[in-house]
Amino acid sequence: DATFGGIAYKAHACLGCHTIEENGKLIGGPQSAALQNAGQRYNADWLFRFGQNPQDFTPHSGEFLADATEPQLRAVIGFLMVQGVKDFTYYEPWTSREFEMARVDRGKVIYKEYCSQCHGATGKGDGPAASGLEPKPAIHANIPFEKLPMEYLYNVINHGGPAVGKSPNMPYWNLTIGQQGVADVIAYLKVTFKGVPDMAAAPGGEQGGTCVQPRKTAKAPDEFLAKTNPLPASAGAIQAGKTLYLKTAQPVACAMCHGEQGDGKGIMGAALVPLPRNFTCGSMMKDISDGQLFWIIKNGSSGTGMMPFTGLPDEQVWQLVQYVRSLAK
CATH class of the missing domain: 1.10.760.10 (Cytochrome c-like domain)
Incomplete structure (x- = not known):
């Protein structure tokens, strides 16, 4: 979430007025509040209220009102809350109750309804939308999903391809299927697709x-x-x-x-x-x-x-x- 929030932070021009630290260097316009130590200075709930309409807090200040969705705003706040905090302890959503309650049968239904449009009914990357896409959808049948890092798997499904540097044709499914749906689909992927025994079968x-x-x-x-x-x-x-x-x-x-x-x-x-x-x-x-x-x-x-x-x-x-x-x- 914090990484995705960093992308949204830049996409919505926050960098134009607020400084942050990146790779050991301060970047951004030093015009408004410096945010490189935001995690030490601000309360997340206050930032959320501020972000919904900054001009309620600082009228006639030139504060920009971004056209950001609520999930984007929450991600940006997550990004800000780690700024200046050494050894920040991140929340791991795949340890939540939704994942404890995940069911393969529900994941199978969701996969058929949504994922198969690109990845195909049997995970061979041959869904009806695949012919018009570049790069081609991932061939799930060839992936041993139980061996993938859970953080990567969660982020690519929940936040979409761009969140992990992959194709923007991979949608962010969090709003459509919810956290329980994400957990169910991951459970289905792990049980169903075990990869190929030999990469020569390409x-x-x-x-x-x-x-x-x-x-x-x-x-x-x-x-x-x-x-x-x-x-x-x-x-x-x-x-x-x-x-x-x-x-x-x-x-x-x-x-x-x-x-x-x-x-x-x-x-x-x-x-x-x-x-x-x-x-x-x-x-x-x-x-x-x-x-x-x-x-x-x-x-x-x-x-x-x-x-x-x-x-x-x-x-x-x-x-x-x-x-x-x-x-x-």
Whole structure:
């Protein structure tokens, strides 16, 4: 919620007048109240009342009235309440009573009514809407849902694709099916879809782990193509990149799609069309510049399942580039 609130905070131009801290730096216009320590200064209930109509509190002050929905406002407040608070303890909605009461039979009904329109009745990504979508809907039949991080699974269903850097064609279902519906659908997904035993059984006839993979990847702007990695290929930089790749990159670790070995055989990889890049393919990787890799990691790749990692500081992206380079054979 806090991450989604940060996106809404920027989308509704709050950054124009209020400062926050991002990656160790203050950003935003220093015109109105500074919010980088908002979590230490404000009460969430007061902020909610203020956010519903700021001009009731500060008339004729130039305070902006945003066209934000109530869920967006609540998310923005969640974002503000973590500002300046070290080791903030986040609420985990998947520990709520709705998840304790989740039922697979109800989730099956919801899946048929809503999810199957894109993902197909049997989760093969062949629903009636799929033919007109790019990127293609995830092939649920190929995903071992019980192995996915619950935080990721909850956020992509509850808040929609953009909340985790995925396609905006994936709707936010929280208002439509409610918290109980989200819990029921997740229960159904975990029981029904167990993934494929071998990533070689890939969608569309493409082989998982294929070396040179056909792509229509957008070319980075010239200013990026000219860049070379400013970090040396040291053991420290590569290890830092490995930690990001396997565990800590957000919104999801790279290995989830690209595989722990970098061969494109991650547990989510078989669900994607086209399949994830195989970083072990030296003949392919030698033709991709450092700047192109940096730009794709930061901005994602349109028409694929590659999400943008806009929140990663530049240094961490370069560490990832060094580690990915080390995988090539």
